[in-house]
Amino acid sequence: MAEPVTLSRKDFSSDQEVRWCPGCGDYSVLTAVQLLLPEMGLRPENQVFVSGIGCSSRFPYYMNTYGVHSIHGRAPAFATGIATARPDLDVWVITGDGDSLSIGGNHTIHALRRNVNLTILMFNNQIYGLTKGQYSPTSEVGKVTKSTPFGSVDHPFNPISVALGVEASFVARTHDMDRKHMMETFRRAHDHQGAAFVEIYQNCNVFNDGAFDGIVAKDQRAEMLINLRHGEPIVFGDEGQHGVIIEDGEARIVEVASVGLDRIAVHDEHRVDPSFAFALSRLSWGPVMPTPIGIFRDVERPVYEHEVARQLAAAQESGVADLDALLGAGNTWDVV
Amino acid sequence: MTAETTSPVQPPETLERVVIRFAGDSGDGMQLVGDRFTDVSAAFGNDLATLPNYPAEIRAPAGTIAGVSSFQVHIAGRDIVTPGDAPNLLVAMNPAALKANIGDLIPGGAIIANTDAFEPRNLEKAGYLGNPLEDGSLSSYRLYAIPMTTLTLEAAKDTGAKPRDAERSKNFFALGLIAWMYTRPLESILAWIDERFAKNKIVHDANLAAFKAGYHFGETAEIFEHAYAVPAAKLEPGRYRNITGNVATAYGLIAAAQQAKLPLFLASYPITPASDILHELSKHKKFGVRTVQAEDEIAAAGMAIGASYAGHLGVTTTSGPGVDLKSESMGLAVSIELPMLLIDVQRGGPSTGLPTKTEQADLMLAMYGRHGEAPMPIVAAYSPSNCFDAVIEGARIALKYQTPVMILTDGYLANGSEPWRYPTSAELPDISVPFQTETNGEHPDGTPRYLPYLRDPETLARPWAIPGTPGLMHRVGGIEKQDVTGNVNYEPANHELMMHLRADKIAGIAADIPLVEVDDPSGEAELLVLGWGSTWGAIQAAARRVREGGAKVAHAHLMHLNPFPSNLGDVLRRYPKVLVPEMNLGQLSRLVRAEYLVDAQSLTKVQGLPFRAAELEAKMLEMING
Known part of the structure; x- marks a missing residue:
């Protein structure tokens, strides 16, 4: 066992x-991760960053850890293989909105469904950057891009709703303008046992500049970001004057003064039923309305690779298997 | 039943070999009967080969030709290599089974038909105008018309089984009858019935009653002249078991992992005819085998590569459509140079094609089915038990050369079975390679560093450093890498260098694989038959017949298809005539013509069925005499 050494970025x-x-938002996410890992006392050799294809997927090359820059959309599959083979490793998935929700949508939902112990950081810039500016599955309807000169007619995904819809055990949102919030969110995501899905609103200053300015600019945050804090009433605004109530399964924004603080929903990350968190995820259809950030859901359920390991251990309880016994099992006969 | 009561009155006639085909509706349990008969014959010591043939639909419309399922087994008192061209005996459980199979029966062969099923509705479904059992149209065969359903119901009437359930035991009646006809020892069948149906007494009793009734019917009905004996074969001394290709593949993977000192990791998506490998390996957690049923074929390939990156023997198993989907992942595995296995149990294509039938049409896909120059070694199994060896050889190459390897089997090998003189683990090669644990280079300032693409000068393999190893952190990816450092690199000369290094690494394996051997007993043959994969048995059988007829023919069979054995060009040029029989439209023949500029003639068959020895014999003789 190596002596504990204090590591740095x-x-x-x-x-x-x-x-x-x-000026890309990816820089600030990279900084947040590079600062967080030493702060958490993690060893670089035990970290594996797996990415797909896209601008954000270059991330592993910049980390002095183990890393795989895989193929478009498939990072969750590669990561599942690594994590299932080696539960001792910390496996991170770096992906984007096109990578995880378009070409790789299937792998994303299945990694979340299986609850593989992965920390998935999904850089959502609502555009295809590496291919130079086509609309993505999170772009808003009407988006004018190179591939949609008349405006996109595709209805976008709400990534948080997708993750909650497949019952991901940890779902959170943060943004690239708030390092402290990112680090705290990533820390929680890493410490979560099972698949953690983090949507990061990330600015693409070349092809979709300012997409999130309406909510993440410093002067907008108080009115437009709803900070979810476990156990606290969901309120926002300079004075906490706005709040969220949930009626008939639907979340609505109200003035606290007009309904009374006791009617304001109290955030509970640990609700087993994802409906509460799902209702919160429906508050905003895009970064143009008051938008919840923080941890929507954090529940415990069996972790895929732990269950795999448990079955192996149970099978091996009675001793090591013998190849010769396997080959010679059943009917055999001797020819002399 | 005891040995005393099972002896037929007349002494059995001894046969050197016999081919039996069980045919019925896909719900009639013909595969089960075939499996049992095979098992008991194997244990008895016959050499044997089997050919199951069943529809893709789980329950095709009952009574129709499309719904016919059959199982052919060839048992012999000598070494045999194919499931037999034409059955000597056809067991037909209904009119459709008769109609679909009668054309294959040898002239004068025997038919055992379940007369109860030859009623107007079934006859009509099979397209018969009259009843072939009664209209004399089968007069050139020996016909045994037996009311198997009635006799089964009668036998099972005291078991408590409802008539509709009891009727389903009629396959056991057939099995009992055939067991009598060919003087099979009964112990293993009786033990199997006890074990298999232990949890359901009524079904157990009905099946046992039907089996006994069939056996006793043969003994007492006096419609059979006598029973037949097929003596045990004189095989190479050793301990044998029966095995199918898919089980041999699964066992080969377990053995390869053990001999590599690595945990085995299989990720697979269900697909016919490969799923049985997943099923088999899923049972063997005691060996530390991890199996993941992935969400799709692409994920299965990615998971396997991920597991290899993490230090396991990563494997994915599939059939042709799955290989299509995995192609991009395999390109990545070629580029990041990790050891993993892709096992393709070939089936009829293109597209969904013939899912349950065999073909060898994925050779070009294996060779070239990735974008860019992305060479992969290819190993092909040539018999059911050889799947075991092919997998270990594939794993050896994958580990030593740090490369993904394609292993080709096919539906015929996968489901066919044969006796196997299985090895002991002490006889298996050590195929382990060490992980990299130390730095292997220096920064300009003299500090140590890890160079993930610093190659072994002999094999050109790169080192394998797995996550968790301090000081060797590195990144791999699909973007072109700089030689030695592995850093992202787009320089023209470097790309060309890396393309050649990847190609040379695979080409260099030729020095590390066995030379192709030629079976040319006289040494004077003018015709060489070059085969690969599952055509081995049929080519061997045909070559024997040709030689028995006094002509000369040579046979060479390739297990390594990329790279080819280093002497293949010399071998091909030694023979004035070269024939390449394949279950595709001439893929290997094109490869050898392109590679060696030899006038290889192609013989193709794409019917979803293996070659018959007679077809090959005819072509060989035509070329020898031509």
């Missing part, structure tokens, strides 16, 4: 030049 930074566009 430098120990988690590779020698490769970071090649995102200047």
Whole structure:
């Protein structure tokens, strides 16, 4: 066992030049992760960053950890293989909105359904950046892009709703303008046992600049970001004057003064039924309305690779298997 | 039943070999009867080969030709290599089974028909105008018309089984009858019935009663002249068991992992005819085997590569449509140079094609089915038990050369069975390779570093450093990498260098695989038959017949299809005539023509069925005499 050594951001930074566009939101996510890992006392050799394809998926190259830059959409599959083979490792999935919800939608929902112990950081910039500006499955209806010169007619995914819909055991949202919030969210996601899905609102300053300004700009946050805090009434605004109530399964924004604080929903991350969190996820259809950030859901349920390991251990309880016994099982006969 | 009561009155006639085909509706349990008969014959010591043939539909419309399921078994008192061209005996449980199979029966062969099923509705469904059992149309065969359903119901009447359930035991009646006809020892069948139906007494009793009734019917009905004996074969000394290709593949994987000192990780998506490998391996958690039923074929490939990256022997199993879907992942595995196995149990294509039938039409897919230059070694099994060896050889290559390997079997091998002189684990090769645990290079300032693409000068393999190893953190990915460092690199000369390194690594395996051997007893043959995969048995059988007839023919069979054995060009050029029989439209023949500029003639068959020895014999003789 190595002596505990205090590591720093430098120990988690590779020698490769970071090649995102200047001003890209990806830089701040990278910084948050590189600061967080040493702060959490994690060892670089036990971290594996697995990505798909897209701008954010270059992330592993910049981490001085183990990493796989895989193929488009398939990072959750590669990560599932790694995590199932090696439950001792911390496996992170770095993905984007196109990678995880378009070409890789199937793997995303199945990794969440199985509850593989993965920390999935989904960089949502609502655009295809690496292919230079086509609309994505999270782009708003009417989005004018190179592939939709007359405006997109596709209805977008709400990634938080998707994750809750497949009963992900940990679902959270953060944004690239708040390092402290990102680090705290990532820490919780990492510590969660099972699949943790984190949507990061991330600005693409080249193809979709300012997509989230309406909610994450400093002067907008108080009115437009709803900070979810476990056990507290869901209120926002400078004075906490706005609140959220849930009636008939539907979340609505109200003025606290007009309904009374006792009618305001109290956030509960640990509700087994995902409906409460789902209702919260429906408050905003895009970053143009008051939007909840923080942890929507954090529940315990069996972790895939732990269950796999448990079955193996149970089967091996009575001793090690013998290949010769296997080959010679059943009817055999001797020819002399 | 005891040995005393099972002896037929007349002494049995001894046969050197016999081919029996059980045919019925897909709900009639013909595969089960075939399996049992095979098992008892194997244990008895016959050499044997089997050919199951069943519809893709789980329950095709009852009584129709489309719904016919059959199982052919060839048992012999000598070494045999195919399930037999034409049955000597056809067991037909209904008119459709008769109609679908009668054309294959040898002239003068025997038919045992269940007369109860030859009623107007079934006859009509099978397209018969009259009843072939009665209209004399089968007069050139020996016909045994037996009311199997009636006799089964009668036998089972005291078991408590309802008539509709008892009727389903009629396959056991057939099995009992055939067991009598061919003087099979009964112990293992009786033990199997006891074990298999232990939890359901009524079903157990009905099946046992039907089996005994069939056996006693043969003994007492006096419609059979006598029973037949097929003596035990003189096989190479050793301990034998019976095995199908898919089980041999699964066992080969367990053995390969053990000999590699690695945990085995299989990710697979259900697909015919490969699913049985997943089923088999899922049972063997005692060996530490992890199996994941993935959400799709692509995920299965990704999971297997992920497991290999993490230090396991990663494997994915599938059939042709799954290989299509895994292609992009395999390209990544080629690029990041990790050891993993892709096992393709080939079936009839294109598209969904013939899911339950055999074909060898994925060779070009295995060779070239990835974008860019992405070479993969290919190993093909040639018999059911050889699947075991092919998998271990594939794993050896994958580990030593740090490369994904394609292993080709097919539906015929997967479901066919044969006696196998199985090895002991002491006879298996050690195929382990060490993980990289130390740095292997230096930064310009002299500090140590890990170079993930610093190759072994002999094999060109890169080191395998797995997560969790301190100091060797590194990134791999599909973007072109700089030689030695593995860093992302787009330089023209580096790309060309890496393309050649990847190609040379695979080509270099030729020095590390056995030379192709030629079976040419006289040494004077002018015709060489070059085969690969499951055509081995049929080519061997045909070559024997040709030689028995006094002509000369040579046979060479490829297990390694990429790279080819290093002497293949010399071998091909030694023979004035080369014939390449394949269950595709000429894929290997095109490869050898392109590679060696030899005038290889192609013989193709794409009917979803293996070659018959007679077909090959005819073509060989035509070329020898031509």
